Amino acid sequence: MNAARPALRPALTAIACLALAACGEREPAPEPEVEETVAEPDAEATDPTDRASIIRPDIEIARTVDVEPLEMTLGFGTSGTQLSAEAVTALAELIESPQVTEFEGTITLRGHSDAGGNDQVNMRLSRERAEAAAQWLIENGIDEERIEIIAFGEQNPVAPNALPDGTPDEEGRATNRRVEITVAVPEGANIPAPAEPTPEPAEESAVDSVTRQLSGD
Numbered sequence: 001m002n003a004a005r006p007a008l009r010p011a012l013t014a015i016a017c018l019a020l021a022a023c024g025e026r027e028p029a030p031e032p033e034v035e036e037t038v039a040e041p042d043a044e045a046t047d048p049t050d051r052a053s054i055i056r057p058d059i060e061i062a063r064t065v066d067v068e069p070l071e072m073t074l075g076f077g078t079s080g081t082q083l084s085a086e087a088v089t090a091l092a093e094l095i096e097s098p099q100v101t102e103f104e105g106t107i108t109l110r111g112h113s114d115a116g117g118n119d120q121v122n123m124r125l126s127r128e129r130a131e132a133a134a135q136w137l138i139e140n141g142i143d144e145e146r147i148e149i150i151a152f153g154e155q156n157p158v159a160p161n162a163l164p165d166g167t168p169d170e171e172g173r174a175t176n177r178r179v180e181i182t183v184a185v186p187e188g189a190n191i192p193a194p195a196e197p198t199p200e201p202a203e204e205s206a207v208d209s210v211t212r213q214l215s216g217d
Helices: 002-025 085-095 119-139 170-176 206-215
Strands: 064-066 070-075 107-112 147-151 178-183 190-192
Touching: 070 085, 085 119, 107 119, 119 147, 119 178
Parallel strands: 107 147
Antiparallel strands: 064 190, 070 178, 107 178
């Protein structure tokens, strides 16, 4: 049995060589394929109007300005109910305001008095002052349906009616004799902005004039 072993060695060696040769000829494992992804164009971005600016130079953008409710106070320096010249001027400005001309909001007139008389008298005076303002507005083209009158009498003073010693504070009482006006406008109201003035051409200087004449222009 031991004599047969040397005879097997050449055969084993040949088999090992064949196995090694087969390994050397084996094709290398293929590299993994990498899928290339191409980003598809956004459907929304394909519209050329989306890529362009929304502000076109050939289209003029309308400019607007916001309009807030208008508030105004008419003073009555005397204890009467007649409108003063200053009050008439203020009312004339009010009816020309955009709050009045551009919208149909309510015009609220709140009449007030000082504390010089009794409650009943003060309530009557405050109402008559508001009515005097309302009458002027109606006579100057304001629809009566837009006007609302509220009389407060002496309830809401904005200044002292008496001094610390108890004597009348005449200045304070004159301030309290008033009509407060509010012109309501819709929420978010606006109007077209006024046109910007065209700049005037600059005057030609003497040096520019001489230069132009020398150049033959």
